[in-house]
Amino acid sequence: MRKFLATLLALVMTLALMVPASWGENKETYQLPDSLEGKTVILHTNDVHGAIDKYAKVAALRDECYDKGAHQVILLDAGDYSQGSPYVSLSKGATALDMMALVGYDVITLGNHTWGKMQITDYLEENRYILRPANFSPRTPGRGCGVYDLGRVQVAVMVLIGRCDLAWGADNPFTAADRLLERDAADFTLVDFHAEATSEKLALGWYLDGRVSALWGTHTHVPTADERVYPKGTGYITDLGMTGPIESVLGVESAQSVESFLGGLPGRYRSPDGPCKLQGAIFTLDSATGLCTAVERVDIR
Numbered sequence: 001m002r003k004f005l006a007t008l009l010a011l012v013m014t015l016a017l018m019v020p021a022s023w024g025e026n027k028e029t030y031q032l033p034d035s036l037e038g039k040t041v042i043l044h045t046n047d048v049h050g051a052i053d054k055y056a057k058v059a060a061l062r063d064e065c066y067d068k069g070a071h072q073v074i075l076l077d078a079g080d081y082s083q084g085s086p087y088v089s090l091s092k093g094a095t096a097l098d099m100m101a102l103v104g105y106d107v108i109t110l111g112n113h114t115w116g117k118m119q120i121t122d123y124l125e126e127n128r129y130i131l132r133p134a135n136f137s138p139r140t141p142g143r144g145c146g147v148y149d150l151g152r153v154q155v156a157v158m159v160l161i162g163r164c165d166l167a168w169g170a171d172n173p174f175t176a177a178d179r180l181l182e183r184d185a186a187d188f189t190l191v192d193f194h195a196e197a198t199s200e201k202l203a204l205g206w207y208l209d210g211r212v213s214a215l216w217g218t219h220t221h222v223p224t225a226d227e228r229v230y231p232k233g234t235g236y237i238t239d240l241g242m243t244g245p246i247e248s249v250l251g252v253e254s255a256q257s258v259e260s261f262l263g264g265l266p267g268r269y270r271s272p273d274g275p276c277k278l279q280g281a282i283f284t285l286d287s288a289t290g291l292c293t294a295v296e297r298v299d300i301r
Contacts, residue, residue: 032282033068037070039071043282045077045280133161174203188214189211191215205230216236217238217239237281237295241279279300
């Protein structure tokens with residue numbers, strides 16, 4: 001039975017990548033520049049919630065960037081990828097990881113749900129491409145920053161967790177960033193700030209302006225409309241949003257969420273069936289300076 005399920009999951013993943021990204025009714029709110037010649041492009045998705053059918057669109061978007069002359073396309077994902085569709089839940093998230101590997105994701109970053117499934121602890125020690133927040137206690141497994149040789153460029157990626165209404169036990173993310181920047185050097189430096197408070201995210205963006213290539217916020221599942229390039233060249237957006245069911249409350253069945261606010265009994269979150277959306281952002285970086293030249297929100301439905 002287990003072998004049959006494994007074969008079925010592999011078939012689902014293969015078919016998902018074979019389906020053209022143009023199939024279906026798509027609402028796309030991004031527009032790539034006519035030319036990306038010599039540019040390094042970061043394509044970052046967030047809170048996928050098991051919506052593995054959207055990975056075909058990610059692959060198509062990456063190929064479109066290369067068709068427009070991009071020097072390098074870096075694929076990143078952050079958090080909440082292991083719940084949602086039965087294909088992903090049945091494998092405890094392994095299916096989503098396998099799909100990301102097929103598409104060509106470079107790094108996965110985690111946040112406040114890092115320890116939601118404790119079996120990940122050994123995996124964090126073994127796999128340097130999955131990062132937990134760097135300002136967690138040094139006694140916790142894994143690492144929070146890495147430098148990755150992607151062939152044409154070297155990229156440093158760090159993930160930090162906020163302390164305002166989220167993780168007060170974590171180290172100060174501002175001083176943690178200072179220490180990491182002194183240690184790791186690369187062509188580009190990317191920061192995923194997993195935080196609740198918009199003020200904390202904005203402040204860290206200003207603090208690191210000109211010292212990192214791009215900084216984006218994650219965690220709230222709701223995209224913000226403040227994408228910009230700071231004065232000294234750091235690309236920024238307060239929150240990327242999520243990838244998952246459109247008719248939901250942050251990826252959870254709306255009726256279940258409403259019931260919890262009415263005082264009902266808690267239960268395991270359920271993701272609804274139905275159409276999904278893919279949200280994220282595209283950061284265009286200058287290979288000569290290591291800084292950002294443009295930020296574009298992505299919303300595909």
